[in-house]
Amino acid sequence: MKKAILLVLIAALVALFFYFDIHHLLTLEGLKAGLDQFESLRSESPVLVMGVFLVSYVLVTALSLPGAAIMTLAAGALFGLGVGTLLVSFASSIGATLAFLVSRYLLQETVQKRFGDRLKAFNEGIEKDGEFYLFTLRLVPVFPFFLINLLMGLTNIRAITFYWVSQVGMFVGTLVYVNAGTQLAQLDSLSGILSPSLLFSFVLLGVFPLIAKKVLAVVKAKRVYSGYKKPKKFDRNMIVIGAGAGGLVSAYIAAAVKAKVTLVEAHKMGGDCLNYGCVPSKAIIKSAKIAKQIRHADQYGLEASAPRFSFKQVMARVHEVIAKVEPHDSVERYTKLGVDVVQGYAKIIDPWTVEIQLNEGGSQRLTAQSIVLATGARPVVPAIPGLEEVGYYTSDTLWSEFAKFEEPPKRLVVLGGGPIGTELSQTFARLGSSVTQVERSERIMIREDRDVSELVQQSLREDGVNILTSHQAVRCEKEGASKYLIVEQDGQESRIEFDALICAVGREARLEGYGLENLGIETQRTIVTNDYLETLYPNIYAAGDVAGPYQFTHVAAHQAWYAAVNALFGSFKKFRADYRVIPWATFVDPEVARVGLNEQDAKAQGIDYEVVRYGIDDLDRAIAESAEVGFVKVLTVPGKDKILGVTIVGQHAGEILPEFVLAMKHGLGLNKILGTIHTYPTWAESNKYAAGEWKRAHAPEKVLNWLEKYHAWRRG
Numbered sequence: 001m002k003k004a005i006l007l008v009l010i011a012a013l014v015a016l017f018f019y020f021d022i023h024h025l026l027t028l029e030g031l032k033a034g035l036d037q038f039e040s041l042r043s044e045s046p047v048l049v050m051g052v053f054l055v056s057y058v059l060v061t062a063l064s065l066p067g068a069a070i071m072t073l074a075a076g077a078l079f080g081l082g083v084g085t086l087l088v089s090f091a092s093s094i095g096a097t098l099a100f101l102v103s104r105y106l107l108q109e110t111v112q113k114r115f116g117d118r119l120k121a122f123n124e125g126i127e128k129d130g131e132f133y134l135f136t137l138r139l140v141p142v143f144p145f146f147l148i149n150l151l152m153g154l155t156n157i158r159a160i161t162f163y164w165v166s167q168v169g170m171f172v173g174t175l176v177y178v179n180a181g182t183q184l185a186q187l188d189s190l191s192g193i194l195s196p197s198l199l200f201s202f203v204l205l206g207v208f209p210l211i212a213k214k215v216l217a218v219v220k221a222k223r224v225y226s227g228y229k230k231p232k233k234f235d236r237n238m239i240v241i242g243a244g245a246g247g248l249v250s251a252y253i254a255a256a257v258k259a260k261v262t263l264v265e266a267h268k269m270g271g272d273c274l275n276y277g278c279v280p281s282k283a284i285i286k287s288a289k290i291a292k293q294i295r296h297a298d299q300y301g302l303e304a305s306a307p308r309f310s311f312k313q314v315m316a317r318v319h320e321v322i323a324k325v326e327p328h329d330s331v332e333r334y335t336k337l338g339v340d341v342v343q344g345y346a347k348i349i350d351p352w353t354v355e356i357q358l359n360e361g362g363s364q365r366l367t368a369q370s371i372v373l374a375t376g377a378r379p380v381v382p383a384i385p386g387l388e389e390v391g392y393y394t395s396d397t398l399w400s401e402f403a404k405f406e407e408p409p410k411r412l413v414v415l416g417g418g419p420i421g422t423e424l425s426q427t428f429a430r431l432g433s434s435v436t437q438v439e440r441s442e443r444i445m446i447r448e449d450r451d452v453s454e455l456v457q458q459s460l461r462e463d464g465v466n467i468l469t470s471h472q473a474v475r476c477e478k479e480g481a482s483k484y485l486i487v488e489q490d491g492q493e494s495r496i497e498f499d500a501l502i503c504a505v506g507r508e509a510r511l512e513g514y515g516l517e518n519l520g521i522e523t524q525r526t527i528v529t530n531d532y533l534e535t536l537y538p539n540i541y542a543a544g545d546v547a548g549p550y551q552f553t554h555v556a557a558h559q560a561w562y563a564a565v566n567a568l569f570g571s572f573k574k575f576r577a578d579y580r581v582i583p584w585a586t587f588v589d590p591e592v593a594r595v596g597l598n599e600q601d602a603k604a605q606g607i608d609y610e611v612v613r614y615g616i617d618d619l620d621r622a623i624a625e626s627a628e629v630g631f632v633k634v635l636t637v638p639g640k641d642k643i644l645g646v647t648i649v650g651q652h653a654g655e656i657l658p659e660f661v662l663a664m665k666h667g668l669g670l671n672k673i674l675g676t677i678h679t680y681p682t683w684a685e686s687n688k689y690a691a692g693e694w695k696r697a698h699a700p701e702k703v704l705n706w707l708e709k710y711h712a713w714r715r716g
């Protein structure tokens with residue numbers, strides 16, 4: 001309403017301006033013709049004329065009306081160089097700031113909401129260097145000032161900054177124009193005021209601060225290298241440390257573009273994902289799922305029975321699966337691809353030199369133009385008194401240690417209610433362990449919405465997991481051969497006896513022991529990098545779990561592209577790592593898959609959203625498979641079909657999510673998904689039905705009412 005009043009007021013003022021023909025007055029001819037009259041008015045009451053001039057100038061600029069240049073000349077002609085410059089300098093800055101504020105008030109919210117994600121890089125640029133850009137634009141009078149005012153209003157630059165930078169930036173230009181106004185009689189056209197050489201000087205002045213800033217940045221970047229001697233020649237273009245997803249992909253890209261690259265791995269090729277993470281966990285999840293299906297076979301008209309299996313065989317299969325995937329990440333494969341693979345522990349000696357303690361003995365030093373750190377993360381072991389004494393497993397050890405067991409642990413405690421802890425709790429419960437999962441938050445999978453956590457919790461409980469939320473693990477105790485975990489809730493302690501305990505309370509980046517400390521590379525839980533994944537040393541990059549902020553294999557691979565391409569081609573063009581559309585899945589049953597915002601994120605970030613939800617219990621395929629559990633929840637921009645985020649809970653959630661990932665990545669809305677044929681009967685149909693829910697909620701009621709009347713009329 002207030003915005004409407006302001007718009008009407010502006011429209012009225014603009015109409016008056018043209019109605020009273022003021023725009024004809026504000027031409028060179030108009031000014032020359034009326035100058036004598038203005039002169040006599042000014043000599044009669046100079047202060048009044050100055051005041052009227054100031055207010056008119058402010059109004060003309062605030063309303064973005066044509067004529068400010070003529071008024072600047074008039075200031076010179078009427079008030080002389082000194083007073084004229086002073087008057088125009090303030091009037092133009094105040095008017096420009098008013099125009100800026102009006103644009104901000106009327107449009108900024110809408111523009112930022114609508115294009116905020118696309119404007120992110122621009123907003124960040126303005127936040128960082130906004131005053132420099134504005135200063136340049138102000139100094140060079142070829143950019144229309146009214147456009148600058150309106151466009152700057154849409155950015156996040158502070159109004160006070162806008163004011164003073166505008167005043168300083170426009171000052172020289174104002175001086176030139178006011179001075180020209182003092183010789184108005186000799187002036188034939190506006191273009192005569194700015195000679196090409198004067199314009200060129202303005203351009204130089206304008207770009208000077210930007211150039212100076214860039215030079216300073218280069219000097220600063222160079223300064224970190226002082227004290228180190230850069231080799232004249234390098235052994236390699238790139239050295240990659242760590243052969244997990246991040247390192248493998250970096251090395252692959254380098255070799256593909258014919259760079260000479262060495263990949264160093266201290267332990268196992270493939271890193272955590274292949275050896276201790278994604279691959280073994282998904283392999284055992286499959287066995288556990290089949291065990292559950294056997295136990296509940298009556299759901300499918302078969303006879304239910306207790307699954308009979310050898311745990312040793314289950315674990316042997318896990319290792320067979322790792323072995324089957326291994327060749328994808330092997331030394332042989334990468335060597336064939338053109339990567340020089342070295343097995344050993346790497347340490348950065350200086351910004352270009354890496355020393356490798358070879359696994360086979362001895363050491364090797366190599367120099368490279370750039371280094372990519374892809375050293376990954378390791379499980380966090382919480383500081384719980386008595387933990388070391390009772391013993392524990394982590395994802396690093398459980399695959400090899402459990403493989404030695406004849407039976408799954410009888411009583412298993414899983415510490416942690418995140419994705420890894422939840423996957424493992426359900427798995428071992430299904431394989432016959434009596435599992436207690438301990439989580440200090442009020443629910444498991446706390447990063448997902450409450451309805452998601454509740455569904456997963458319910459499913460785990462049906463599998464027999466004893467979930468203790470809002471419980472803090474305080475200490476471990478040992479009595480003879482018996483081991484206990486003491487947990488506390490609301491000041492009350494209780495004791496859980498266990499045979500095995502798995503710590504799954506998070507993973508921390510590997511930051512010590514390979515030279516970061518010596519080089520002073522900053523770390524804050526992960527290696528600190530800029531948008532290009534450069535560390536403090538612009539030729540040293542980080543990718544994957546060690547760089548954060550996500551800890552997923554596909555994100556490590558995604559970052560690897562940026563690290564490798566920036567490392568090898570950054571002197572021509574650098575790319576900012578793009579985290580706008582990152583999907584992930586937790587492979588519990590029912591699966592949870594997400595991309596973009598969920599409700600709690602949207603609320604925390606103050607982003608308006610609408611939500612539609614399609615219940616998978618309604619999906620024909622789910623019913624046919626007796627798996628009618630879960631939902632597809634889509635967050636959209638209010639009133640629009642633009643997708644802000646999607647959470648899917650249900651069978652194959654991770655497999656059906658990519659349709660939304662693609663849609664978000666390429667700006668396709670729910671209407672496009674609705675208009676796409678989905679094979680019947682598939683799980684993916686739930687995406688289309690969710691889009692249908694959105695369409696129903698946005699049905700054009702008025703049009704439908706008219707259509708109803710139309711059809712009634714047709715029936716006669």
Ligand SMILES: Cc1cc2nc3c(=O)[nH]c(=O)nc-3n(C[C@H](O)[C@H](O)[C@H](O)COP(=O)(O)OP(=O)(O)OC[C@H]3O[C@@H](n4cnc5c(N)ncnc54)[C@H](O)[C@@H]3O)c2cc1C
Pocket residue numbers: 241242243244245246247264265266267268269270271272273274276277278279281344345346347374375376377395420510513514543544545546551552553554555556587
């Ligand atoms: C149980 C579990 C389940 C998971 N499930 C999934 C999943 O389903 N989906 C998913 O996307 N992610 C999953 N993850 C996460 C995924 O494993 C990681 O995000 C991924 O491995 C990160 O890859 P990276 O290259 O950053 O590091 P890593 O895979 O950890 O590789 C780093 C490598 O660097 C080596 N290294 C370290 N320092 C040195 C040095 N100085 N010299 C030489 N070598 C060194 C290490 O030995 C290691 O091999 C899971 C993780 C776990 C633990």
